[in-house]
Amino acid sequence: MLRRLLIPITLLVVVAGVGTMCTALTGASAKRKLQQRAQRPSTMVEVLPTPGVPDSARSVRADAPGGACPENLPDASQWTRVLPEGSAIDIPLPPGFDIVSQGMGQGPDMPFLVVRALNGDEFRLTRSSRPYHGTDVAQYASSSSCRRWISEVLTDIETGRDTWRAGNLKIVIASYALGTTSFIAFHGTAETAERQAQMLAAVHNARFRGR
Numbered sequence: 001m002l003r004r005l006l007i008p009i010t011l012l013v014v015v016a017g018v019g020t021m022c023t024a025l026t027g028a029s030a031k032r033k034l035q036q037r038a039q040r041p042s043t044m045v046e047v048l049p050t051p052g053v054p055d056s057a058r059s060v061r062a063d064a065p066g067g068a069c070p071e072n073l074p075d076a077s078q079w080t081r082v083l084p085e086g087s088a089i090d091i092p093l094p095p096g097f098d099i100v101s102q103g104m105g106q107g108p109d110m111p112f113l114v115v116r117a118l119n120g121d122e123f124r125l126t127r128s129s130r131p132y133h134g135t136d137v138a139q140y141a142s143s144s145s146c147r148r149w150i151s152e153v154l155t156d157i158e159t160g161r162d163t164w165r166a167g168n169l170k171i172v173i174a175s176y177a178l179g180t181t182s183f184i185a186f187h188g189t190a191e192t193a194e195r196q197a198q199m200l201a202a203v204h205n206a207r208f209r210g211r
Contacts, residue, residue: 046057058178069146070159074200084113085211089125089176089184094198097121121195123188123202125174131156132175132185139164140171151207153177159196164191 021022079092093099093115100114100122117199126132133156134140145158154177162169170193174186186200 020110059088067144067146068159068200069204070149070197070200071076074198076201076205079202079205082113082115084125085113087127087184088124088178088209089172090209091125092193094095094195094202098122101143117195121188121190123199125187126185126187128175128183128185131177131183132173132187134158134160134171134173137171137173137187141167149174150204152208153208155203157200157203159200172196172199176206178208 029036049104069168070158072210074094076092079094081090081092082102083090086101086196089114096117097115099119100116101111102113111126113125114122115124116122134142134145139162141163142152147154148154156175156177158171158173160171160173161167162171167175168191170190172186172188172190176186180183186203188196188202190196190199
């Protein structure tokens with residue numbers, strides 16, 4: 001009787017031992033795989049947002065049609081040029097514009113040249129002791145901006161719109177840096193994109209005496 005029982009008991013012990021060994025081997029294999037995965041360098045690349053570009057490179061973004069520094073501007077070579085008395089700037093006058101006043105505003109922040117079209121489109125030049133930007137204008141929303149050298153003068157140029165008039169009035173702003181505390185500000189308003197482009201052509205074709 002005892003001999004008959006020994007055979008199945010032995011078989012059970014052997015089977016249990018083999019199962020335990022297989023479980024141990026499987027667990028060890030899984031553990032090694034986990035360790036290998038942890039040690040393996042990640043292949044995922046984190047895509048970071050492009051950092052903001054400095055002002056000196058912003059002309060790339062503004063070279064789109066209607067931007068502050070477009071590739072193509074109206075030809076201003078035949079336009080009448082205006083040399084306001086007592087000023088260093090020489091700027092072309094777009095067709096359809098007439099001089100309203102010039103030589104006035106000898107102090108800072110006072111216009112020394114104002115030109116206007118029949119429909120009310122206008123631009124003016126003003127002496128300033130600091131740079132002039134769109135942030136200085138109420139109800140202004142910027143569309144594009146750039147910085148470039150114009151007649152050896154570092155110039156910031158912006159285009160935008162007047163939000164107070166439902167965005168219908170287009171704006172051109174420029175700031176010519178003649179020195180650390182000497183600037184000439186250009187501020188123009190236009191009803192059409194065509195007139196806005198003409199004002200940009202005037203800004204880009206300005207010249208400065210002694211430069």
